[in-house]
Amino acid sequence: MDWNKQYRDRILKSPGEDYLSQVGHTEQGQPITQEQFENLFSQIVQILDIGPDDWVLDLCCGNGLFTQRLAKLAKGAVGVDMSAELIDIARSDHAAPNLSYYTADARCIDSLPLASDTRFSKVIMYAALQHFQEDDLRVLLQKLIGLTKPKSVYLIGFIPDFDLADRFYNTPERRAERDRRIADGTDPIGEWWKRDTLRRCAREVGLDCMFEDVPAGLHASCYRFHAVLKRPESEHSG
Numbered sequence: 001m002d003w004n005k006q007y008r009d010r011i012l013k014s015p016g017e018d019y020l021s022q023v024g025h026t027e028q029g030q031p032i033t034q035e036q037f038e039n040l041f042s043q044i045v046q047i048l049d050i051g052p053d054d055w056v057l058d059l060c061c062g063n064g065l066f067t068q069r070l071a072k073l074a075k076g077a078v079g080v081d082m083s084a085e086l087i088d089i090a091r092s093d094h095a096a097p098n099l100s101y102y103t104a105d106a107r108c109i110d111s112l113p114l115a116s117d118t119r120f121s122k123v124i125m126y127a128a129l130q131h132f133q134e135d136d137l138r139v140l141l142q143k144l145i146g147l148t149k150p151k152s153v154y155l156i157g158f159i160p161d162f163d164l165a166d167r168f169y170n171t172p173e174r175r176a177e178r179d180r181r182i183a184d185g186t187d188p189i190g191e192w193w194k195r196d197t198l199r200r201c202a203r204e205v206g207l208d209c210m211f212e213d214v215p216a217g218l219h220a221s222c223y224r225f226h227a228v229l230k231r232p233e234s235e236h237s238g
């Protein structure tokens with residue numbers, strides 16, 4: 001699947017300030033409402049408990065819609081996305097003095113030219129795990145351990161749930177459409193994930209994994225979930 005091309009096409013279809021459509025935050029072809037977006041954002045802030053001492057890493061940050069707002073609450077932030085076009089938009093429209101953007105593959109996060117003393121305390125990868133395979137996640141988590149502080153929290157958000165895919169592909173027409181789009185390389189979703197897979201990958205690098213629901217009021221609430229990864233409590237006291 002050429003995801004870069006898909007996001008390039010989205011920008012061409014939704015140029016200007018239709019930031020939500022550019023990164024696929026849509027329902028039935030329309031951008032989600034401001035209220036729905038605010039609900040998503042408040043939940044992110046609450047889960048990550050962002051404060052003025054935090055350094056935030058936003059992996060697969062898209063056009064920086066969330067990143068800029070997270071940076072305002074934190075000490076600093078870094079946004080990374082493999083789409084040069086989306087990073088261009090992020091730099092021009094969602095900049096902040098304490099925020100840097102990089103065009104890079106998240107799987108190569110360890111080769112970014114970050115200051116050697118940069119240590120993130122909060123990591124978010126929102127609405128992007130569908131572009132990764134299990135082995136990618138394993139590598140990514142391993143690299144994140146080296147870039148983050150011991151008590152860091154990682155939110156991997158808005159994950160398509162393998163066990164709930166039938167709620168999305170809920171009619172014969174939608175299933176036929178899925179098969180057609182997978183065949184012609186325009187699959188709109190990508191990889192559907194099992195919770196056990198996430199739990200296993202987290203455990204392998206010594207992280208606990210909990211799950212959260214997507215806020216109600218979005219169609220995606222019925223087939224997506226969040227994973228929140230943290231060091232086990234017992235390590236915290238040490």
Ligand SMILES: C[S@@+](CC[C@H](N)C(=O)[O-])C[C@H]1O[C@@H](n2cnc3c(N)ncnc32)[C@H](O)[C@@H]1O
Nearest residue numbers: 023060061062081082083105106126127128131
């Ligand atoms: C649905 S968008 C979500 C963007 C943003 N996180 C948000 O929620 O607004 C998914 C993003 O993942 C990015 N992406 C996919 N695979 C990537 C990879 N291997 N490394 C970096 N970015 C990637 C895409 O370019 C796209 O911007």
